[in-house]
Amino acid sequence: MKLTDKLGIFLSFACVLHCILLPIILPLLPFIGFAFDHNGLFHVYLSIIIVAIACITLMPGYLKHHNPEPLGLAFIAACILILSGIIEMKIGHTLQITLATVAGSCSMIWAHYTNHKNLCACEHHKCEAKC
Numbered sequence: 001m002k003l004t005d006k007l008g009i010f011l012s013f014a015c016v017l018h019c020i021l022l023p024i025i026l027p028l029l030p031f032i033g034f035a036f037d038h039n040g041l042f043h044v045y046l047s048i049i050i051v052a053i054a055c056i057t058l059m060p061g062y063l064k065h066h067n068p069e070p071l072g073l074a075f076i077a078a079c080i081l082i083l084s085g086i087i088e089m090k091i092g093h094t095l096q097i098t099l100a101t102v103a104g105s106c107s108m109i110w111a112h113y114t115n116h117k118n119l120c121a122c123e124h125h126k127c128e129a130k131c
Contacts, residue, residue, distance in 0.1 A: 002119075004057035008112045011050050015081075015105040019098050043085035043101070050108060051078045058115050065118040073111035080104030 054074045062071055081104040088097050 002057065002061075002116070004053060005061075005112045005116050008050070008053045008057050009109050011046075011053065012077075012105040012108040012112070015046065015050070016102050016109075019102045019105070023098070041085075041089055043088055044082065047078070047081040047085050050081060050105075054078065054108060054111065058111065061115040061119055065115075065122040067114075067118045070111045070115035070118065073107050073114060077104045077107035077111060080107065 051074075054077075058070050058074050062068065080100055084097050084101045084104060088094075
């Protein structure tokens with residue numbers, strides 16, 4: 001698996017963990033003397049980084065295997081992630097935004113995984129891919 005695919009999967013998985021664990025940990029932070037401002041702009045920046053890594057990884061993969069599925073999944077995931085961040089900036093954090101962000105992150109993970117599997121199935125790339 002290419003390093004950029006691994007990085008994309010790692011960042012998307014970190015996003016999922018962040019979304020799941022933050023509501024559990026955040027209420028406990030004042031008890032240990034740590035104040036934390038959960039800013040929606042952070043999510044917009046993180047989404048931009050995730051989308052940039054997806055483009056760096058998925059476009060060259062598409063040029064080799066010509067399957068548009070990973071690009072479509074990544075596009076949907078990117079729209080969900082960026083819109084969730086923008087909506088959070090405007091109205092604040094809600095459960096629906098968390099669920100949408102988790103869905104977007106899981107879609108991005110699936111896009112990277114699908115890209116990797118398509119590269120492994122691609123005949124001219126088989127000798128280069130470590131599947």
